[in-house]
Amino acid sequence: MTLDAPALSQALAKTPGASTEGLETVHTLLCRREAGAFQRAAKATGASGDELLVACTQESRLFLELNDETEGAARVTERPIHFVNLRETGGWGADGGSAMAKMAALIAAAQLPAPEPVPTVTYRSQGRCLVIGPAAAAEEAAALLEDKLDVSVLVSGGAAASTPIGQRHARATSNGRVTSLRGWLGNFEVQWESGNPIDLDICTRCNACVMACPEGAIGMDYQVNLDACTKHRDCVRVCDAAGAIDFSREPIAHEENFDLVLDLRAEPAYTQHQPPQGYFSVPGATDARALQAAVLKLRELTGEFEKPKFFKYTHKLCAHSRNEQTGCTACIDVCSTKAIRSDASRKGKTKGELAGGVIVEPYLCVGCGACSTVCPSGAMAFAYPGTVDQGRRLRTLLTAYAHAGGPAKNGPAALLLHSEGAGARQIEALGRATRAPRKLALQGVPARVLPVALWHTASVGLDLWLTAIAQGASQVWVLLTEEEAPEYRQALREQMDVAQAVLTGLGYSGTHFALIEAADLPALDAALRQPPATTVKRAAAYAAQAEKRATLELAIDHLLAQAPQPVDEVPLPAAGAPFGTLQVNADKCTLCLSCVSACPEAALADNPEAPQLRFIEKNCVQCGLCATTCPEDAITLQPRLWLADGGKARKNARVIAEAKPWVCVKCSKPFGTVRAIENMISKLSGHAAFQGAAVERLKMCSDCRVVDMYSNPNEVRITDL
Template sequence: MQKEYAFYDTVGIDFPLDETIEWVKTPCKGDFLVANYPEAEALIYAPEINFYVAQSEDSIAHKITNVAKLYAIRSVGFDFAQDVDYSQEVGKKLLIVTDESEHEALKSDLSEEMFTVMLLSPSMILDLNGHIGALHVTLKKEDELLELECDQVLWWNAPKFAMKQSGVYDPAVIGLEEALKTLRERTGEYHYKNYISYDPSICQYHERREEICGKCAEVCPTVAILKEDETKHLVFSHIDCHGCGGCVSVCPSGALDYTQMPRLAFTHLSDYFRESIALIIPNKMDLGVIDIPLREGVLPLMIEGEKYLHEAHLLNLLQTSGNPIVFYTDFISKGTGDVIRILNEIFEKKYHKKAIYVCETTEELASVFETLQSIPECCYGINEAGLRKREIFSARLAHVVGEEDLGVVKTGEHVHYGDMSIDTDKCTLCLSCVGACNVRALTAHPEDNSLRFNASICTNCGYCEVTCPEKDCLHVIKDEIHLKPSWFSQRIMAHDELFACVECGKEFATRKSVEKIVAIMTPLFMGDDVKLRTLYCCADCKPKVMFRAHMETEMKEVKNG
């Protein structure tokens, strides 16, 4: 039977491999899913396998198990991936934007490669939009506005707005040789994927009367996510997406997920790190420079998008492994950075230990390996199937807190949690706030006519406050996590008894809502007893009361002749 995993021995290993792995003695190409060397042309190249074998201080028995785990971890991402392959035809219309005259020679060289090359000064360009293979340039020439189309652009010292479009390369940043290599590789049929999946039903921006959220578009380094202000719809351009995942880490509700590693996939992946220390390394980082021993129990985790990890991911990994997490990276995203600070504060309060370390250099990494302490007391497991991001984090964090009161942790600019207060004297239980909440933090309970709230799954968006029709009734408390049991359970925020129709006895509204309407309408009805009585009637009885009064009036008029 054909094996999916290939291992080409380039480091001289002295231990046997798991039976699921085919040991390749010489470089070859095969129908493999995962391989430890690029020449195998497997679907997935996993450089962390050779890195682990060469640097790990684990025993031979653990190395045998862990090498198999590294292959399986990569397989999990492949099995659960939700990405779709797309392609775009990219022609040879090339625009070079520069003030340097020597680039005429570059234009000539590229023309020999059958590129149609246009050379423009940056001062002429007013706007650039579109995407690779279909870029549209607005320029001004002698007071005349012109439009031109091209497939790709070389722009020295390109402005920020230009670099947001796919197909634009700045040789001043990446070097001319790399820029030319990239545009040549992308000429013809350009293949790309959707890195982001989207659930508008829990989006905090989608079709809301006011802009409550929009963090994803704010942190996107390209034009892959745009906001349509009129309709309050998000528009996704997958061809412009770099796959960094920054939008996922700041999405408050979990409406965005990373297709290369969906939350369910990460749950399965975490199982391979039980009793191991996860060393997270973005794929862009060079493993070759980490020339230090890997402490016993350390297992590398290579991730595709360096910015997508959020609080549900990281707390899952902490509670599954029972060990701190180590990041080796030169960049931490805004969302992930907030989460790391929050989790470190919580773990310091509870366990007096650090949860997550961030290392930019091998020296920092070596120092952390010497000092970090395991956290077996944090271990906890839940079934995450069917749960949303906030619900996962709530259930896991509730276990950390237990029955204690650990105080308050402030959240940050990009990750929001909080609380709310309701003036029960003003609340009529109209339930507008429940309709406004699409993450199930606010719920109505007809069994006892109550309005309940779970702070731990609230996104702190404030849309309930905007929606509430009563003045100064509902207030959102911003950016606080209260580390006490009551913060994780449903609290009754308002309660009332039902009012029975004075005609038929059917309960049709809360007493407070009826009293409010009566207070508003009584002055307007100016002592009209019939109209006043309708205020205490259900919808079915109101017209009956009015009709009966009308008929009685007519009968009196007939009698009085």
């Protein structure tokens, strides 16, 4: 690679928090030949207490081993060693010679302190494994596992009669139809129903029944094919001593717990993109390579395992449900592991407890973060790392790139968000392909494209995308691979449509957001060469906030202030829009204010001084709870971003519905609304309890109504009925 140490040092010196120490000597081939230099650096930082950063990832394993063997070097558990890939991400390629600004940005970001630790979720497995599937396949798989695990077999889903089941009782074997399978690693609950006349647990595998059956209805899986059986019952006679065959036995329900499950049936128990951890499926056991991979993983899943608790859920912000009415279901719909379920019917059991919301099962969550991306209110937040840490990382990248002169030399930065797994491998493959002997005419990752590795690409959404643009990025791209579930792709596409609508509406030209789905390296190479889009003239300096809506407001305010074409209103797509207004049908609305009590975000409020419905548009998350709660079906959602008066109007309360007050027929005090009282009188006029004087009381205020009731003691009141 071409490396300019003075340029890197100068760029890092201008970046807050970045260090230039160690840049005096540039190692152009940071591999095994530099082992001595690494050990000297490890020893020096061990003495000084500084952190050590290696600007290459190829020999990370070797360097970590050398660190442990170097006297005076700090242990990795005490002071981690950071590795950053400068080579494949830009040093190798057509723009390698002009990529110093990018390298400075990557080095600066790698020097950031580690994110705050998060709580963990613990799995405990004793190695109890259930293999489900056809007899022969299940027995073969069980034989590969039994030396490491406590294996049981559940014969289910058919079997080949010519292939015998194991003759010896080497393990617990049952037969039946699975009726329920739920749980996760260390805690699977399996229910099945056995209805076949032969009990495999009692059967001695003597084959007498197979030989005696005149119809050949009993296979070597020791199960009776009831469609072929003509009830000769010769099998029962020859099995008299063992007593394993009983045609009069009622189907028996079984329930047992297991730590691990290997499912070899043609139709697996879980159809979602990401099954629970500890569950492995090889449909039909036809893929030998997949079966081998599953067996190897299962053999290692005994003991105690931890993973981060990836999410943080704030119930009071959730717009899913109120008063047993359902509004936003975005997180439930997008979750590919089915880890989120509705709790709309839950009622508060203690004082101050809110009803409704969702329940997230941390043992099923795998940390995609898509729930936080689609959540309009910020009730669901990704915590690994959190928004504050992730925002600091993106701002550091963009700031360092700008200070190093990147925008002037290479154009405004584009952020390329990719996964730490398949996405990183694809980018590294592109970098290596530019050096391949065979000429592929590939240019590699451009100098203005800053790769950002994420635990999962769906974990970063609208708030940080718009913040990146406000802080000087030209584009935000998300690289998709086979890791992303279909739900994530659709959710990201919808959120990007919203983000693009905001920028286009404000007059920023070009395409700022894109999902990159490259079938091969040439396609990826071409996708990364898109021209820059219009960005802000002055980059924002604010930091991302812990609350999603707060970060969005900061981004919108800055983008509006820098907008090439300020407008009062930006229409937004209906799918995924987190902003909008309400349209109230004045002919239907009775101003009952049911919507006020249903709104979880304090976007709706009444007016104690007059019959009015007031609305703060900034708070509305378009969850729809007001519309589903309204008894008159008078409310319609309208997605938009309202920016009148420089964006101030959407932050102030305004009246969206009002009505003429009803005046008490006795004291003339206003109460209720004309429409509400008239509707009540109309609906109750036919009731026996509201005739004569009683119906007149409906026209009175509460004080006059009580006085009137007790002024006529002989009158039959509704409480007497």
